[in-house]
Amino acid sequence: xxxVAQPEDQVNVAEGNxxxxxxxxxxSGNPYLFWxxxxxxxxxxxxxxxxxxxNLVKGSYGFEAEFNKSQTSFHLKKPSALVSDSxxxxxxxxxxxxxxxxxxxxTLQVKP
Amino acid sequence: xxxxxxxPSNKVTEKGKDVELRCDPISGHTxxxxxxxxxxQGLEFLIYFQGxxxxxxxGLPSDRFSAERTGESVSTLTIQRTQQEDSAVYLCAxxxxxxxxxxxxxxxxxLTVT
Numbered sequence: 001x002x003x004v005a006q007p008e009d010q011v012n013v014a015e016g017n018x019x020x021x022x023x024x025x026x027x028s029g030n031p032y033l034f035w036x037x038x039x040x041x042x043x044x045x046x047x048x049x050x051x052x053x054x055n056l057v058k059g060s061y062g063f064e065a066e067f068n069k070s071q072t073s074f075h076l077k078k079p080s081a082l083v084s085d086s087x088x089x090x091x092x093x094x095x096x097x098x099x100x101x102x103x104x105x106x107t108l109q110v111k112p
Numbered sequence: 113x114x115x116x117x118x119x120p121s122n123k124v125t126e127k128g129k130d131v132e133l134r135c136d137p138i139s140g141h142t143x144x145x146x147x148x149x150x151x152x153q154g155l156e157f158l159i160y161f162q163g164x165x166x167x168x169x170x171g172l173p174s175d176r177f178s179a180e181r182t183g184e185s186v187s188t189l190t191i192q193r194t195q196q197e198d199s200a201v202y203l204c205a206x207x208x209x210x211x212x213x214x215x216x217x218x219x220x221x222x223l224t225v226t
Contacts (some may be wrong), residue, residue, distance in 0.1 A: 032212055046214040099168050100215060104154035
């Protein structure tokens with residue numbers, strides 16, 4: 001069965017500092033991995049995906065994520081956080097076609 | 113339209129009533145998904161359509177829940193005899209395919225069962 005874990009309910013970081021939001025997955029075979037962001041009272045927005053190829057994936061708004069097969073992780077990163085990055089972040093995994101399974105979400109709080 | 117459209121945006125209903133939630137996907141998107149998001153929680157998969165067939169309906173919580181899709185267009189999620197635990201935001205998403213294309217989400221329908 002597919003599953004995704006986001007071990008931190010909340011991540012706090014100061015503006016200008018690097019941020020990391022953690023994600024680990026469990027899926028048999030090759031995973032397709034995604035990150036989404038949800039701003040208050042708005043729908044989910046796609047940030048980036050890993051399908052194959054380079055382990056470091058770059059996405060929207062300066063975010064990137066590193067796929068680590070041995071650690072079954074896909075952590076979201078940004079070199080310099082902005083207050084406007086404060087939102088709810090979801091990691092998701094899919095194996096082959098079909099449903100996308102989401103983690104429970106991590107609230108990112110960036111303080112000025 | 114430019115994005116996934118869901119209606120109504122808010123629905124308040126009495127326990128025991130039936131409700132229908134509608135989703136208009138992005139034109140040309142073959143895959144369509146329904147998720148449920150309870151307050152403060154993650155996204156719970158309900159069902160996904162490829163075209164108008166539903167290869168995976170494993171997430172439907174009970175036989176009170178059903179969904180259908182007309183061609184590669186509109187989908188309706190129906191909840192019969194609503195219960196208070198059905199209160200949640202119901203999210204619809206569509207994608208170009210069901211493999212590696214990202215999902216595009218609507219703003220959801222907030223369902224409150226009183």
